Amino acid sequence: MTLSMLYGEPRVITVGAQVLGEALDRQAVPRREVDWRPPLRGASAALARVLADPRRESANATAVGRMLSARPMLTGVRPAREVLGLGAGEFFHAGPPITWERASGPMRGALAGAMLFEGLAATPEEAEDRLASGAGITLDSCHHHRTVGPMAGVVSPSMWMLEVADAEHGGTAYCSLNEGLGKVLRYGAYGPEVIERLRWMGEVLGPVLAAALARCGPLDLRTLIAQALQMGDELHNRNRAATSLLVREIAPAVVEAAPQHAAEVLRFINGNDHFFLNAGMAAAKVSADAARGVPGSSLVVAMARNGTDFGIQVSGLGDRWFTGPAGVPDGLYLGGYGPDDANPDIGDSTITETAGLGGFAMAAAPAIVRFVGGEVSDAVAATTSMYEITMAEHPAYQIPGLGFRGTPAGIDVALVARTGLLPVVNTGIAGRIAGTGQVGAGLVSPPAEAFTAALDALGEA
Amino acid sequence: MNDLVEVRPGVYRDSVTLMRVSRALTAMPGVAVAVVAMATELNLGLARDLGFAVPPATPGDLLVAVRADSPAELEDAAAELERQLAARAPASGTRGDAPPRTTRSAARAFEASLALVSVPGEHAFAEALDAVEAGLSVMIFSDNMPVEQEILLKDRARARGVLVMGPDCGTAVVGGAGLGFANVLRPGPVGVVAASGTGAQQVTSLLDLAGVGVSHVLGVGGRDLSAEVGGRSAVQALRALDEDPATELIVLVSKPPAPEVARAVRDLDLATPVVAALLGPGQDDLTTAAEKVLRALGRDVPEWPSWPAPPASAGRRDAAVLRGLYAGGTLCAEAALVAGTGEFTDFGDDAYTRGRAHPMIDPALRLEALRGVASGVVLMDVVLGHGADPDPSSWLAPAIRDAVAGGVDVVVAVVGTDGDPQGLRAQAARLNEAGAAVFTSNAAAARHARLLAGG
16 A cells, blocks of 8 residues: 655644654654643543444534535415414424423513413413413424524414525425514513514514515525625624615515505514524524434534523434533623623524524624624634534635635534534523513523533434 | 642643643752642542642642742742743634644644644544544554554554554654654664564664664554454555665564464565564564664674673672663563563553653653662663653763662663764763663663673
């Protein structure tokens, strides 16, 4: 056999004892030093088993390849009752499955609001009593139904859903319509203005968007997201460019489809920089779902929080959740709110990070760097560090400031355990008390034990 | 007593770096002892033996134990500790140029020809597999790697046309670059495949002293020629050197291989002649093997340099105990074979290196053992070259002087070349001045020690 290292100039990667690297420096041998640290505590044995799995390399290539080749298209807007088969008293929520007893303030508030919206209760108190009794109530995780929801992520039968289809692999995913910021259901608010807005969204916004999309045809979200990244969005905490692009695409069709409602619909969308977030989440969900179920793969296909637990799902481990306590985000607060008002991390919007957007694309969004500590270099460092725990670089989602390098995409549980680097998550912050709404936005770290637990399971799989 | 004892959870530095920190603190005025090490059982025990009240800790934590003569000096030591740890902290990049955190990541950003892995053995598999999956040959300096991981790595490497050198591979020379513990060898026609690091260093150093250089030295790890591993890397390395036009003769350095492995190696049908240096009972010693290589190349065998001990310490009459205090495993085994008597300790054995640096870098355990000898004959090795202690005679010579003054005969085998950064002849002269008989041939040193012991 020909051994290439015997010919040509030696160039060495060194990992471990510095003295051996320095010996090469003294010989003027070009080298790159790895900044190695021990893996997450207790992960060594499982790591060895997972890395030795002969399926791993090709399984991961298959799984991440499917995620990166997905072509999410916004195909329609339809009622949850119709597309998700939700019946009266059935609700989906963000994150891993949770009971009313363990639910946090904003989750309870959003569920109570959904009860009011669906006419299942006349007052918040009555709604809470019924939810607590559990009679006629069914709760389940959005992720179990091809669905994602931001923050509390509560989906009830009368809500209208964005429908996103994967033109490459044929999957479909759903996400509710974005209500705007401040006192909104997804942050746990349930006042009259919240319920009134939801009614309008069901009666006007949803049907008008459905009619408009039927006129202009499916919208290519992959292309739109790629453009928005180049315009300063990271698609989680900043969606201003993407929302603008969306409006540009559909405005003529809105006017044609519903001239009498066009102005109010477009004004509503224009007034909410985060309107695109939900479409982006459904796009990320349909892409991540394409990577599910590859035996031996250590790819993370979902990260989600319910306000109490932070959970992940892994391609090679079916629909099992691996959880740890949700952390309290570190960030900026609105008005007079402070960290004491913050609820632990909540929402399915971490599906954006799962697909290589959000915190992973922070370097694309210098306008919001104050969420990660204040400087553009921090945003670049956040994105750069995520290449250490991801399997690939996204072929379409690129960051101009990094020389159009693809965003770090496809979190590898094994790399998280090896480096101890946890996914960087950008997020909104919900008020701790039910009914408060949004109190801020910032950055949060997932619990390491969710990743080590998944690694243990992979080692046994 | 002014003690500082601290456990810092999750703070990691490699053992050599920490040894340097410990050494710098110990050298400060008023500091009696300083242990800065990962909190392995061995190191915790060491600190306890020194009388420190050590709190519970895990091997992932950093242990700090410093004792000074006065509170002020302890404070100075604490400040110096922070300075040292900060100076040796891994470069942090906040500007987007952060250093890679895995071999996988490094291989993406840097066009490498091979990787050198020296992380603790239980973690070496991940880094080595990264290298193989990136299409790179890898030298695994780390020891304590489970054999099934070694076999898996070597099978995957063969499938990708790359070589796994190790685990527990102490030395290699690839394309002129010395990796691990590597003597500075002149370029030449001899290719070496070695399942023994210090064995290869002895053979190549003697060849270098005779004016013969090497093309490449490919370590394969001490277990490679066992029945279990089956010579997976040795076979690959022999084939690779056979194809290398710069290699005119191959030396295979190993303990005697398992019979079926020996057969497999013999059946390779190589075009290049192979001289086997298989250390074991009834086999040639390494010096004899080097001499065979010289004859095969048609070169003269020189007289191997040695420096006899001053007469004052020589000439023992009574039979005495011979103690071998070795850093090199193969050198230790060879000396034990040649001497045929005595108590030999290989301080490079896994049992002594878990959580601390190799004795070729960290002299502490060996020095302690030398100072504990009150009579008889001590036989030691000193291995020079890149990666090894930059000036071993600086600590060894004073200890030898004390031992000799106390009536102990000291014999040292220095494995090194004139090109080595420590300077072979300068080191040998200093050890000799301290009262030791010094040899460049380990076998000759062992024979001399046997003679002194009256065996």
